[in-house]
Amino acid sequence: MKRSFRVALLATAATAFLAGAAFADDLVTKDRVGPADAPKTLTLRITGDGPYSNEQAWADGYTKLYSDFIQRHPGWQIKMESMSQNIGQEQARMLEQAKSGNGPDCGSVDSFQLALFMNAKVLQPLNDYFTKEEIADLFPFVRDGITGPDGNIYAWWWDTDLRVLYRNKEIVADAPNTWDELKAAALASKEKGMEGLLVNGGRWEGTTFDWLANFWAQGGELVDASGKPIFAEGENRTKFLKAVNYFKDLVDSGAAPKRIATIVNYDDFNAAAAAGTTALFIGGNWQLGQLKSALEPEEFAKWTFSPIPGPTADQKSTGTGGWTFAAFSKDPEKIAMCAAVIKEIYSGEGNALQQQLPTSKAQFAKFDVFKSEANQAFAAALVNGRARPGVPIYPEISNQIQVMMGDVLAGTKTPEAALDAANAAVQAAYARL
C-alpha cells in the first residue's frame, strides 16, 4: 500500500512537473509570450537578447525569465518582434515606423542612436518607473545618454560594453601600455608565426568605434556642444591625423596585416584566436566568454586582456556601447508594462544571464557573476569609457571614417586627403540635416 502510494505520489509529481514545463513552453511561443486570448497586448521588438537567441543558454534563460514574468502579469500577452542582424537598417525602419505611429509599443534602441529617437519625439518618459536613486546610480555616460533636453529619461540603458586589448600571454607576456609598445609587441608576435595585431578596419560601425578610442585618448572631439562636426578643425585635426597615421603605420610596418581593411566582425578575432594565428586583438568585453566557449581550457588560460594602449601610458580611452529599451506607446498601461519588462527581465537578470556589463554600480554588487576578477577589471576599465556622441550627424561621421580608413589602409589616399574628403562629405551632410 505504502509502495503504491509512493508510486502514485511520484507519478503525480512527475505529471505536475511535466505539465508545468509544458505550460512554461506554451507561454513562450515562436512570436508570443503569454496566452493568446489575453485581453491586453504589448508589442515588443528585441534583438537577439531574448528567447530566440542563437546562444542556446541565453535562449533557455530568457524563456524562463519571460515565462515567470508573464505569470506575474496575468491578462497580458507580449507579441514578440525580432530584429535581424542588420541593426542599422532595423533601427532606421523602427524610427520611421514610430514616426508614422506604427512602431512597437516597446523596443530595443541602440544606445548611440537613442538621441535620434529622442529628437524625433517618438519616445515616452520613463521617470515614473525608476526611482531617483536608481537613476543616480547609473554610470554618468549612461545617465547622460538617456536624459533628454527636458531632464526626463526616455529609455533605460540596461547593458554596456567596452573594448580592450586581448593578448595571448604565452606570446606577449606583458601588457602593452602605449602605441609604440603595442607595435613592438605585434612585430615580436609575427616572429613567432602570428599575424600581428587584429583590429576592425572594414566598412562597418565597429571600425569607427574601436579606432575612436585612439582619437579620444588624446582628448579629440568629433562634434562641438551644438552637435556641429569639428573633428577636422584646429587641434582636433592634428589629433585625428595622429590616430589615423598610427593605424597606417601598424599596417605599413607589418605590425597589423593588410587584411584588417576587410574585417567587419568581432567573430573574426575569435576565429583567429581559435586557429592560433594571432596573439593580439582589440575586441569587446563580451568576447572573453566567447573565447572561453570556443577554446580548450588550457588554450583559454593563455588569454588575458588589458586596457587599449594610448599614445602615452596615461592617455587612455575605450568606446562604450550597449542597448536601451524605450517605450513608444502612449498608453500608460503599456508604458508601465514596458518598464516592467526592463526592470524584471533585462536590467539585472538579463545582465547576469548574458554576462553583459550592468550600467550601475549597484548591479555590479548584486550579482555574483560580476564579482569575478575579469568583470571587476572590466568595471574598472569603464572609468575610461566614452560613448559615441548622440547627435544626428554621427552616423555620417562614422560612415566617412570607415571610408577614410579603407582608403588609408589600402594606400589609395594619404591620411590628409582622406580626412579632407571625409570632412567635406560630413559638412555637406550636416548642411542638409
Added chain:
Amino acid sequence: MSVVQPAIGIERSGAARSSLRLRIENNPFSWLVPVALMLGVFYLYPIIDVFRLAFTNATLLGRDEIYTTATFKALLGSPELPDILMTTLVFVAASVIGQQLFGLGIAVLVMRGERRKLKGMTALRTIVLIAWVIPGIANGLIWQMLFSEAPFGAINSVLRMMSIAPVAWLSDPTNAMISAVISNVWRGTAFSMIVFYAALKAIDATLYEAASVDGASSWQRFRHITLPQMRPAILVNSILITIQTLNTFDAIISLTGGGPGRATEVLSLFTFNAVFRNYDLAGGSVLSVLMLVISLVLALGYASMLPRREASE
C-alpha cells in the same frame, strides 16, 4: 415537357453566361480596374512617392518636410558620385558580360551534351541553378569565406598548398572589385544559362543540317546561325540582368560592405547607405530616381536594338 424544360433552362443559363462574357469583353474596364488598382497601389504609388520625396528635404529624423530642389543639387553635385557611378559601371558591365559569356557557354555545352546523349547534363544544369537560388546575402558570405585573407582563408590556403603567393582578394581595391564581380557572375550565370538554353532549343535544327551539308565548320555554324538566331534572347537577357545587377547590393554589402574605402560601393549600396545609415530619405530618393533613369535609358537602348516584327506577322 419534363424533358424539354431543363434543356431550356440550360440554354437560358448558357445564354446568360455568354451574354455576361460578352459584356465583360465589351467593357474591359470592369476587369482592368482591379489590376490597375493593384498596380497603382503597390507599384505606381511608391514610385510617385519617391519622386515626391526627391523634391523635399525629408529625413527619418522627424523634422517637417519642405519642398526644395536643394537635395537634387546636393546629391547630383556631390564629389563622391562620379566615383560611385564609375564603380557601378565597371561592376555592371563586367557582371553582365561575364554572366552572358558563362551562361552561353554552359547552355551550348548542355545542348551539345544532350545531342550526344551524354549522361549528367541534367545534373550540370541543376548544379548551376543552385547558385541562382542562393540569397544575395548568403552568396556574399560564402564568397567572403572563400576570399578570406586570414591564414585559414579557403582559396588562399589552396594557393599556399600549391606554393603560390596568397592574393589580397578583398583588401586591395582592384582585387576587391574583381572578387565582387566573380561572386555576382557565379550567382547570376544560371539565369542567363536558362534563357540561352531555351533560345538554343528553339533554333530550327534544319538550319544546322543545311550548314553542315554546305561544309560549314563548328565555329561558322555558331557564328552565322546560333548567334544571329539568339540575338533577341541575348538582348532581352541583357536588359534583364543589367537592371538586376544595377540593383544588386545585398551580395556586396555582405562581401565587402562597399570597401575598402569606396572601391566596391555601387550606386544601389550608396542609396541604401544614404537612407538606412544616414537617415537621408530625400537623398536616397534622389539616388533612386537616378537609378530608375539609368535603368530606363539602358533598357530603351537595348530595346531599340531588338529586331522588329514585320507588319504581316
